[in-house]
Amino acid sequence: MSKSRGNVVTPDEYVARMGSDTVRAYLMFVGPWDQGGGWDDSGISGLWRWLNRVWNLVLEEQKGEGLPTIDEAVGIELRHLTHKTIKKVSEDLEKFRFNTMIAALMEFTNYLAKVKEERSVANSAWKKTIDTLLLLLAPSVPHIAEELWELTGHPYSIHNQSFPSWDEKLVAEEQITLVIQVNGKLRDRVEVPVSITESEAKELALSRERVRAHINGKEIKDIIYVPGRLVNIVVK
Amino acid sequence: MLLLTSEYDIRTMAPKYNPQEIEKKWQARWEADHIYEAHETSERPKWYALTMFPYTSGDLHIGHWYAMAPSDVHARFKRMKGYNVFHPIGFDAFGLPAENAAIKHGIHPHTWTMRNVENMRRQLKTIGAMYDWSREVITCLPEYYRWTQWFFLKLYEAGLAYRAKAPANWCPQCKTVLANEQVVGEGVCERCGTPVIRKDLEQWFFRITKYADELLEFQGVEWPERVKLMQRNWIGKSVGVEISFGLDVKGVSEKEIKVFTTRPDTIFGVTFMVLAPEHPLVAKLTTSEYKEEVRDYIEWARGQTEIERLSTEKEKTGVFIGAHVINKLNGERVPIWIADYVLLSYGTGAVMGVPAHDQRDFEFAQDFGLPIKMVISPPGWSGRDLKEAYVEGGTMVNSAQFNGMPGEQGKEAIADCMEAKGYGKRTTSYRLRDWLISRQRYWGAPIPIIYCSKCGIVPVPEKDLPVLLPEDAEFKPTGESPLKYCESFVNTACPKCGGRASRETDTMDTFMCSNWYFLRYASPGYDKGPFEPQKLAYWMPVDQYTGGAEHATMHLFYARFFTKAIRDLGLVKFGEPFTRLFNQGTVV
Numbered sequence: 111m112s113k114s115r116g117n118v119v120t121p122d123e124y125v126a127r128m129g130s131d132t133v134r135a136y137l138m139f140v141g142p143w144d145q146g147g148g149w150d151d152s153g154i155s156g157l158w159r160w161l162n163r164v165w166n167l168v169l170e171e172q173k174g175e176g177l178p179t180i181d182e183a184v185g186i187e188l189r190h191l192t193h194k195t196i197k198k199v200s201e202d203l204e205k206f207r208f209n210t211m212i213a214a215l216m217e218f219t220n221y222l223a224k225v226k227e228e229r230s231v232a233n234s235a236w237k238k239t240i241d242t243l244l245l246l247l248a249p250s251v252p253h254i255a256e257e258l259w260e261l262t263g264h265p266y267s268i269h270n271q272s273f274p275s276w277d278e279k280l281v282a283e284e285q286i287t288l289v290i291q292v293n294g295k296l297r298d299r300v301e302v303p304v305s306i307t308e309s310e311a312k313e314l315a316l317s318r319e320r321v322r323a324h325i326n327g328k329e330i331k332d333i334i335y336v337p338g339r340l341v342n343i344v345v346k
Numbered sequence: 347m348l349l350l351t352s353e354y355d356i357r358t359m360a361p362k363y364n365p366q367e368i369e370k371k372w373q374a375r376w377e378a379d380h381i382y383e384a385h386e387t388s389e390r391p392k393w394y395a396l397t398m399f400p401y402t403s404g405d406l407h408i409g410h411w412y413a414m415a416p417s418d419v420h421a422r423f424k425r426m427k428g429y430n431v432f433h434p435i436g437f438d439a440f441g442l443p444a445e446n447a448a449i450k451h452g453i454h455p456h457t458w459t460m461r462n463v464e465n466m467r468r469q470l471k472t473i474g475a476m477y478d479w480s481r482e483v484i485t486c487l488p489e490y491y492r493w494t495q496w497f498f499l500k501l502y503e504a505g506l507a508y509r510a511k512a513p514a515n516w517c518p519q520c521k522t523v524l525a526n527e528q529v530v531g532e533g534v535c536e537r538c539g540t541p542v543i544r545k546d547l548e549q550w551f552f553r554i555t556k557y558a559d560e561l562l563e564f565q566g567v568e569w570p571e572r573v574k575l576m577q578r579n580w581i582g583k584s585v586g587v588e589i590s591f592g593l594d595v596k597g598v599s600e601k602e603i604k605v606f607t608t609r610p611d612t613i614f615g616v617t618f619m620v621l622a623p624e625h626p627l628v629a630k631l632t633t634s635e636y637k638e639e640v641r642d643y644i645e646w647a648r649g650q651t652e653i654e655r656l657s658t659e660k661e662k663t664g665v666f667i668g669a670h671v672i673n674k675l676n677g678e679r680v681p682i683w684i685a686d687y688v689l690l691s692y693g694t695g696a697v698m699g700v701p702a703h704d705q706r707d708f709e710f711a712q713d714f715g716l717p718i719k720m721v722i723s724p725p726g727w728s729g730r731d732l733k734e735a736y737v738e739g740g741t742m743v744n745s746a747q748f749n750g751m752p753g754e755q756g757k758e759a760i761a762d763c764m765e766a767k768g769y770g771k772r773t774t775s776y777r778l779r780d781w782l783i784s785r786q787r788y789w790g791a792p793i794p795i796i797y798c799s800k801c802g803i804v805p806v807p808e809k810d811l812p813v814l815l816p817e818d819a820e821f822k823p824t825g826e827s828p829l830k831y832c833e834s835f836v837n838t839a840c841p842k843c844g845g846r847a848s849r850e851t852d853t854m855d856t857f858m859c860s861n862w863y864f865l866r867y868a869s870p871g872y873d874k875g876p877f878e879p880q881k882l883a884y885w886m887p888v889d890q891y892t893g894g895a896e897h898a899t900m901h902l903f904y905a906r907f908f909t910k911a912i913r914d915l916g917l918v919k920f921g922e923p924f925t926r927l928f929n930q931g932t933v934v
Contacts, residue, residue, distance in 0.1 A: 119408040119933070122469060129365020130474050134415040137408075137933065143416050144570075146931025149408060165363035203423040206928055208416050249422035252474050253369040261361070267381060269476070273426035 131251035138208035178229035193280035289340040384432035393429035395421035398893030406469035418475035436483035492812035493876035549784035582777025592672035611756035615721035618699035633668030708735035790853025798840035861908035895929035
């Protein structure tokens with residue numbers, strides 16, 4: 111409807127070079143939709159590379175020698191992250207938060223790339239996850255989603271499918287008990303989400319009151335982190 | 347698995363991502379299969395996802411993409427969530443740029459516009475959106491503007507369209523009248539940036555002010571607070587008192603001048619009155635010794651734009667006209683000035699000057715050495731002079747029997763007193779003016795009115811619609827509509843008496859065309875009315891509207907008025923057209 115406000119970037123050119131899906135994804139990613147953002151050529155290249163990664167993730171054969179090493183824990187984590195992503199994408203889409211929706215999908219594909227490389231989940235679980243990924247992508251990048259849907263053996267059309275729904279129980283993160291030691295002696299225990307990162311775990315350990323009593327005024331020589339189990343602070 | 351793509355990655359034997367190939371393929375397939383065509387027979391709940399239709403400027407720029415791609419993502423999401431989604435598209439195709447192109451390049455506006463439609467349609471298809479192209483609407487085609495004219499007639503029958511002589515915002519560059527909303531910044535034309543001047547013309551208005559109070563409410567709609575606030579400010583409702591000042595000038599029949607104020611509690615602080623330079627009483631009241639000065643000032647003020655006149659930064663100007671009014675409450679004689687900061691079109695065209703408690707009046711009084719009389723005392727006031735107006739609440743002082751009263755209570759007490767003595771009455775004032783829809787332009791929907799020297803204003807009978815735009819008009823930047831010089835268009839027979847008559851040559855503001863395009867989408871081919879009632883009832887109101895916030899006091903405001911007006915005509919059952927609204931930002 112706007113007749114007068116000038117815009118200089120010509121989308122035709124980008125569509126010809128990188129495709130409509132990349133332009134769509136970039137426009138969603140550029141900033142909160144109600145605030146807009148600045149067009150940036152390196153920014154759109156990032157989205158082009160992401161869609162190429164999605165393409166390869168779905169279609170490329172898994173590499174590596176011998177039998178896959180299936181890890182039960184990774185399977186649980188994959189299911190949790192899938193449901194968490196479904197929830198995040200659905201809620202963001204409902205509220206027009208397209209930029210954080212795309213960020214969540216990028217994070218999800220990065221994780222899937224790692225899982226694929228490690229060959230740590232069963233084939234059936236992998237296929238199910240890829241189906242979900244394509245359905246989550248369908249509103250945003252409708253062409254590549256349709257193509258990959260077909261190439262992975264599904265009947266036409268992905269756009270006549272239902273959007274995935276999530277299980278709130280699977281979204282809630284599994285909690286683990288993190289043990290905190292000072293010089294190998296148990297000083298505290300704390301419940302943390304399974305996805306806690308190393309730096310988050312170390313920071314949390316140092317902030318605990320019962321731990322601080324044993325490290326105050328002492329020099330911290332080292333902090334050892336055993337994922338999912340313990341943090342050991344070495345002081346002198 | 348059958349692989350349709352031709353290129354393979356040698357390392358993995360998987361096909362390479364080739365968007366150019368797959369995007370065209372799927373767009374063609376979706377179109378061939380009509381998968382996005384919406385039907386009214388679905389078991390699913392309906393979802394009307396509307397994006398503001400583009401103006402036919404020629405090329406789809408990134409701003410269009412930014413409006414349309416994300417709104418399509420949302421519509422597609424709703425579809426996958428189980429809704430029967432209707433996502434139509436069309437073109438806002440009347441307007442000045444087409445005519446300017448005609449003047450500049452000698453190309454007919456229709457040709458220019460339809461060429462742009464074709465190009466933009468192709469570009470829109472590259473978005474890969476789930477538009478239902480079978481419902482496309484183009485506002486400049488007779489099958490559409492026939493009904494725009496029909497709606498004009500309906501509003502006319504209902505007394506909501508009227509003709510009046512009015513000072514208009516005139517753009518000397520575009521040579522057309524602009525609506526208040528199209529005058530931007532420091533009083534310049536929204537389109538070309540030329541300073542706007544004022545000019546008196548006979549024009550058509552829609553009585554939008556009749557709906558001022560209802561437009562302040564947003565019953566059952568989920569809109570951004572910001573847009574609601576902009577519309578409320580645009581309406582500018584204020585509750586106050588209309589006060590009569592006594593006039594006793596020899597040879598002048600008028601015995602009072604009325605002013606509107608929201609601060610009756612400051613009535614004892616009035617030290618001057620200001621009239622708009624165009625106020626009809628100015629000529630009658632000016633005494634002979636001030637005549638020349640007043641005439642010069644009026645002449646000068648006419649060249650000022652409304653925005654310049656209302657600017658708080660600019661230096662105050664004005665002249666005394668030699669006459670006085672009486673402040674009836676205390677019997678004081680108050681000098682009458684004229685100043686350009688008072689507009690005839692707002693309120694009564696007269697204001698009471700209370701310099702102690704209004705900053706504009708304060709600056710005016712300081713510049714012209716008028717007395718400043720404190721009548722509302724701030725808490726703990728020492729009696730010293732003011733450095734600026736005191737506009738907050740306080741206690742009434744220097745106000746006779748009202749002294750010591752808190753201001754809020756004083757407002758009511760003064761209003762009661764005024765009403766009891768017949769000096770004034772409580773009233774409500776609005777900033778909102780009626781909507782001026784006449785445009786002295788060719789490329790718009792002709793206003794379906796005929797002027798007959800015997801019968802006066804005669805609406806074109808419905809059966810004679812559409813009033814078609816003549817194809818052979820000449821495009822010259824003359825300042826008057828090309829239609830005016832097109833005899834085959836102008837000369838007609840009066841529908842009432844059959845005598846010689848002439849057609850209205852102005853066309854409608856294009857915001858009238860965009861008032862109802864979302865209704866036409868429901869049944870674009872329908873020829874027995876503007877829409878097929880059952881289809882409209884199924885889809886409307888729009889569930890989610892998306893577009894730019896720059897339309898807050900224009901399209902988004904007019905469309906609400908229009909919907910309420912046609913609801914009162916019994917044409918639709920809802921009063922708000924757009925249940926949810928989201929305004930996207932801009933990409934630069």
